[in-house]
Amino acid sequence: MKDSRENTDIWEASREWSHVMADVAERSHKMITDYLEKHPGMQPTATTSIDPLNIGNAFLEMGRAMMENPQALAKAQQEFWHSQMTLWQNTTRKMLGENVDPMIAPDQGDKRFKDDEWSESTLFDYIKQSYLLTSRWLQETVNEVEGLDDHTARKVDFYTRQFADALAPTNFLMTNPAALRETLDSKGDNLVQGLENLLGDLERGQGRLKISMTDPEAFEIGGNIATTPGKVVYQNDLMQLIQYTPSTETTYTTPLLIIPPWINKFYILDLKEKNSFIRYAVSQGHTVFVISWINPDETLADKSFEDYMFEGPLAALDAIEQATGEKEANVIGYCLGGTLLASTLAYMTAKNDKRVKSATYFTTMIDFTEAGELSVFIDEEQMKHLDQMMAEKGYLDGSEMATTFNMLRANDLIWSFVINNYLMGKQPFPFDLLYWNSDSTRMPAAMHSFYLRKMYVENRLMEPGGIILDNVPIDLTTIKTPTFVLSTKEDHIAPWKSTYSAVKTYAGPVKFVLAGSGHIAGVINPPSDKMKYGYWTSTKKTADPQAWLDGATQNDGSWWPEWQKWIARKAGKKIPARQPGDGKLKAIEDAPGSYVRVRV
Template identity: 65%
Template sequence: MHDESSPEGKLPDPIELSRAVAGIAERSQRLVSEFLSKQTGEAPSVGMGDPLNIAGAFFEMTTKLMLDPTRLVQAQVSLWSDYMQLWQRTTERFLGTNGAAAQPVEPVIETPKGDKRFKDPAWQDHAVFDFIKQSYLLSARFLQTTVREVEGLDEKTAKKVDFYTRQFVDAMAPSNFVLTNPEVLRATVESGGENLVRGLENMLDDLERGKGQLAIRMTDTEAFNLGENIATAPGKVIYQNDLMQLIQYAPTTETVRKRPLLIVPPWINKYYILDLKPKNSFIRWAVQQGHTVFVISWVNPGGDLAEKSFEAYMDEGPFAALDAIEAVTGEPQVNVIGYCIGGTLLAATLAYMAKIGDRRFASATFFTTMVDFAEAGELSVFIDEEQIQALEGRMREKGYLEGSNMANSFNMLRANDLIWSFVINNYLLGKEPFPFDLLFWNSDATRMPCAMHSFYLRNMYQENRLVRPGGISIHGEPIDLTQIQTPVFILATKEDHIAPWKSSYAATQLYRGPVKFCLAGSGHIAGVVNPPEAQKYQYWTNPKLPKQPDAWFEGATVQPGSWWPEWDKWVEKFASGTVPAREPGCGKLTPIEDAPGSYVKLRIT
């Protein structure tokens, strides 16, 4: 145990704390008054009713719970017993009755592995904060276990209740409040309350930037400039239309593989997740391996693109890119990568191409992509008829869905890391967020055109039609994923909270051509953006593709480090030899501007 008198764990004097808190009042009142005086426009619309249908889900859960009072009583008795143990062991700590050898008192409940909220030494060293922490953990376990064990709920309602119970539990953590966070208390005394004043300024700035909605800054957005210290791979925009700019990257080798490589990134976020910095840029690395790399940079749409459909993203995305690539390289066939929703679009495109006999994609790679949405993970809690109707109503007003809506949904999946940690750092400790390239990208949200997004939510997430033969038609042609014979490499990540790896694995049972499945360590972003030089994580491979993903994993071989070389070894089989290096725009198309282009630079916050 730490020494309770150590500076790291020392608690503030109550009198000093009272003076510090009292000194904040006048300055805080002035700051709030100044903020309110600037708010001359209309208050932000918060909507009517319960568009998330949370109340209905919890009412149904409560009704089912009350039908089994015995189970509820047992859960309450168990919680009471845990609290009695906690009181007893806390008393032992206070009285020092746990033996002359000063043996530590065993906690009633341990902090979950990887939980960063209670890393401050005071949460363990001081009996009061240890009690607060364990009391919270016991209550959290009681709430979550109780709602998970309610019988008779349909699967969607059960998931929604579990998800929003966790949101409540996370929000009520003692680390999120001034008087129950030892680190914040020390900072308040040491700075005379200056941390809380700075935190209030940060919060008011975020409210002003979000036009009345709290837009929490996750990083120092002034620390990065696209094309200068992020998204810096050299290249040219060689083609553009309403929906995208096509970037061709400059070669770094004397010869390149004959077949070019096209990357179709998600349009929910921006492409430069694959080109953050030189040391972790997949695009730079692929160029260094001898690929002629082309990347679609999607536009950040406004209301004028409201009617752009899923089909339009296919026509003006990969199909337009294929035509442009052939114009500048002369190559009729291309290797292609689709990332996340870009991969979903790619799968639909391949199925449509199979239907019409178009074989311009020699191979296809999918990064963390779902085509079977039967088990769509926690994102499915946002997808039901009530919520889709509410989203469609908002989209019809402006012609698009605000990027902040999608960003907030993704952040809620990891609320402690992506919401509450910044509340503590920015508002309670009064610190500026750390400049971090990944979080800069994460905060660079994009809008969704109304027609496309409604089609995507209803046909993929809600009705899971893409996986059904003929379930979706493109340009009047019913498509069927089982008719895809293109060689496929599927990459999933083991801790993915957006595209669960077992859902991504389901595609292995659909495609008719040769399929290679690779499972990388970490999550949706870090598992993909994992350069070999980092020597981080691991990946699994298995040449057999049994129906069940667990059976695949049991027979898989694990390899340390990055999966990138494994993929490059696979895609090299479809390179069709080598040719002299190609400079951007060396064919029939004249370069428009330098990479990263102008489309990617439009920020909405």
């Protein structure tokens, strides 16, 4: 009698599912037909190469290397099948009511399998463990292949992980329990809405999928993000210089200049009041100036790295002297802005220009020997492809950069949105950091080619005289400026052990601080988030970064006050607060200015 009822329930569920999917198919067909009629000429964006990332050759090399050691490959396959058979046996025992410990579990930070069904359902638990075993086997197999050069091995490892992440059962309707429940509960409305979201993203990308990460209508630059009061007091072809309105009655004599990366927009340092580093620096009594880089188009194709030095920090220092009367400034460089700062300081040292009183670096690479996972995208073959693309347009499109950075954290920045937007049919959550992440910038062809080739491919910045700017050989070892280096422990873009080379390179005193988390979250860690991430400090200067960490002291809370204690000793005495426009430079427009509003 019980079996009869269960069979009836299964029959009813199957019939309901069939009706739901038939209705979804009908509505989806109409939606796609309407879309194609509306966009008859829209085609996916073509590339100039079938394999611009040169992935095929990397995997071909791996295949050849594997064939040279067939015993190792056979052993790996045998171990894989053994693990899968053991899993099947464990699953059978679990179905019979036994308590069986899992063979494998997701990593602690893996959010994909947080739904209870992945543990409580025997079927989904089997699917989860089978996937994790397969993914681990794939990664370990390619990691153990001998005979590959380091770059090819790193590329194979990276794209194997991309492949494994793409095939996760969470990314597919029939193997995602949350998506299945939502489909039945909404009678397929989630799939129809998901298709609408997908078509909308294709339309935004003009035929190329541009996944929505947040609600773009929820944020306004200068409205609810980038709101620290100030004025644009200077501008040229490449940047606007913003001077911020003081929030204290007195300020330090020495102004503070911030050089953000032009790969992204400066307002990562000024998202909201509670997490704005710029607002924090102003509240500590600094007269803060920030460079807001232009979002370049084809008219700026010939702008070089040298131009960015002259029209960026050097022009800003000239303007700050006009605005405040002060010749000296404390300067912060973030990421690529820090690489530019180091290059500029070496240039200024050669010119006996001592206007920079102290230098602070946020997650900055100067030694690209171990350049992290970004190096996967940069080799001679890919440089040829990039140079060809940039020659056609005059710049590297912002979407190319965005895709590259998103792939470094594919599960968080790609697949989680595929699930949310397309399977669950939901709108992305309004999130200021992801709005900024989606606000792409272009790279001028001449500058970007020079930067990638000289820094990443050839690693010339670390060689004394390895690069030349304005006929001046650049030598970082001549820099005697007091330095504060902030790196982050989980940084995939500027690995902290690589950034640590600054300690051994600069001739002046260097304070190294290691923050928790990654390239962005580790930097944007305000004191209000007291227990969010900690940081490590040490007074000992060791040659080996791991030895430094082993002897370092772990501190709770934000590193911002640690920096403030350091910079206060270099900021001079207190004077009545300066107002933007009071000096020789008059206000051009309100902060955050017009350059930052230009979208790709």
